[in-house]
Amino acid sequence: MQLPPFEYIRPTSLGHALELLAAPGGRAAALAGGTDLVIAMRQRLSTPAVVVGIGALPELKSFEVAEDGGLRIGAGCTLTFLAEHPVVRERHPSLAAAIRSVGSRHVRNTATLGGNLNLPTRCWYTNQSEDWRRARPPCFKTNGDICYVIRSAKECFALNSADSATALLTLGARLTIASASGSRELPLAEFYRNDGLAPTTLGPGELVTAVHVPAHRDRTAFIKIAPRTGLDYGLATIAAAVTGSNRKVTSVRLVVGSIVSWPAPLPGPARIIEEGGLTGEAIEAAAEAARGDLGEVTNLYSSSGYKRRLVRALVRRALEDIRRQKLPAREAA
Numbered sequence: 001m002q003l004p005p006f007e008y009i010r011p012t013s014l015g016h017a018l019e020l021l022a023a024p025g026g027r028a029a030a031l032a033g034g035t036d037l038v039i040a041m042r043q044r045l046s047t048p049a050v051v052v053g054i055g056a057l058p059e060l061k062s063f064e065v066a067e068d069g070g071l072r073i074g075a076g077c078t079l080t081f082l083a084e085h086p087v088v089r090e091r092h093p094s095l096a097a098a099i100r101s102v103g104s105r106h107v108r109n110t111a112t113l114g115g116n117l118n119l120p121t122r123c124w125y126t127n128q129s130e131d132w133r134r135a136r137p138p139c140f141k142t143n144g145d146i147c148y149v150i151r152s153a154k155e156c157f158a159l160n161s162a163d164s165a166t167a168l169l170t171l172g173a174r175l176t177i178a179s180a181s182g183s184r185e186l187p188l189a190e191f192y193r194n195d196g197l198a199p200t201t202l203g204p205g206e207l208v209t210a211v212h213v214p215a216h217r218d219r220t221a222f223i224k225i226a227p228r229t230g231l232d233y234g235l236a237t238i239a240a241a242v243t244g245s246n247r248k249v250t251s252v253r254l255v256v257g258s259i260v261s262w263p264a265p266l267p268g269p270a271r272i273i274e275e276g277g278l279t280g281e282a283i284e285a286a287a288e289a290a291r292g293d294l295g296e297v298t299n300l301y302s303s304s305g306y307k308r309r310l311v312r313a314l315v316r317r318a319l320e321d322i323r324r325q326k327l328p329a330r331e332a333a
């Protein structure tokens with residue numbers, strides 16, 4: 001599959017990149033590591049007239065550690081750099097695990113955190129070559145009016161499979177987002193929408209420039225179930241973070257990925273643990289309750305019944321994993 005014609009521009013400053021991306025009509029696309037965008041272009045899912053290479057911009061490569069262990073990560077940091085960084089591994093192990101689970105080492109060597117958070121939603125029917133897709137009328141994602149996953153659907157159910165997003169959501173991350181007209185900060189929790197066609201609130205011409213991860217004293221976990229370890233997108237993932245001891249839990253965040261069109265928070269199971277503590281009984285009840293928070297689950301990539309069972313098992317495994325972890329020093333007192 002050949003690339004469509006396009007003009008490639010490699011700006012030397014963030015300001016110039018944002019000016020180029022402000023081109024009207026979405027004619028310009030940002031290329032970071034290119035591990036997804038180049039495939040999307042070959043498949044004619046994305047046909048930008050101008051490709052703006054942002055991968056080497058120094059403004060997006062910065063990485064700062066605050067004294068308390070909080071991070072400011074430039075969106076252009078590669079996944080390999082982050083997964084191997086000692087502070088990420090020691091202070092934010094669930095994030096390191098989530099990042100390490102993305103694709104293969106070759107992919108992670110060029111893929112960036114900004115590209116991962118902005119990974120388009122995926123679907124078995126659309127993520128194919130243009131010739132393959134021509135065999136049937138276009139779906140919502142390719143400017144048609146059909147969903148091949150749910151024939152009667154009025155919306156797109158493509159899946160969000162960005163592995164870093166689940167972990168970052170449980171850690172309370174925030175984004176800096178910039179455009180030619182200024183910049184804004186946004187909690188990551190307000191970035192995603194459960195909408196296969198418009199899965200983020202990023203506006204035209206905007207770029208994620210940095211990800212802020214606050215310091216924390218939580219016990220955390222990340223688990224990914226994939227057909228092949230070290231290459232595949234997840235069939236299901238979970239990230240969890242628990243503040244407090246096993247008996248006195250003060251806050252729980254649970255987010256599952258690769259199940260619906262956004263990294264889906266599970267407030268119901270989280271509440272059960274906050275009220276009952278990390279006991280065997282509460283963990284079992286939380287796992288059972290998970291399906292109630294998922295909304296509509298499709299047969300995309302695996303059956304909806306299997307997905308619901310995976311989520312139940314992942315909630316149980318993540319919470320049991322955290323229950324076995326040592327408390328951070330101050331909580332142990």
Ligand SMILES: Cc1cc2nc3c(=O)[nH]c(=O)nc-3n(C[C@H](O)[C@H](O)[C@H](O)COP(=O)(O)OP(=O)(O)OC[C@H]3O[C@@H](n4cnc5c(N)ncnc54)[C@H](O)[C@@H]3O)c2cc1C
Pocket residue numbers: 029030031032033034035036037038075076079101102103104107110111112113114115116117118119120161162163164206207208209231232233234
């Ligand atoms: C074999 C293979 C396996 C993979 N497995 C996984 C997996 O297991 N899990 C997973 O999550 N992903 C997986 N991916 C997808 C992809 O490699 C990663 O999501 C990667 O992190 C994308 O980053 P990138 O820098 O290459 O993004 P790019 O391809 O450069 O860009 C992806 C999208 O994000 C936009 N974008 C890039 N940077 C920014 C920014 N700073 N602000 C706003 N928009 C931006 C681009 O315009 C584009 O639309 C896989 C890909 C391949 C080829």
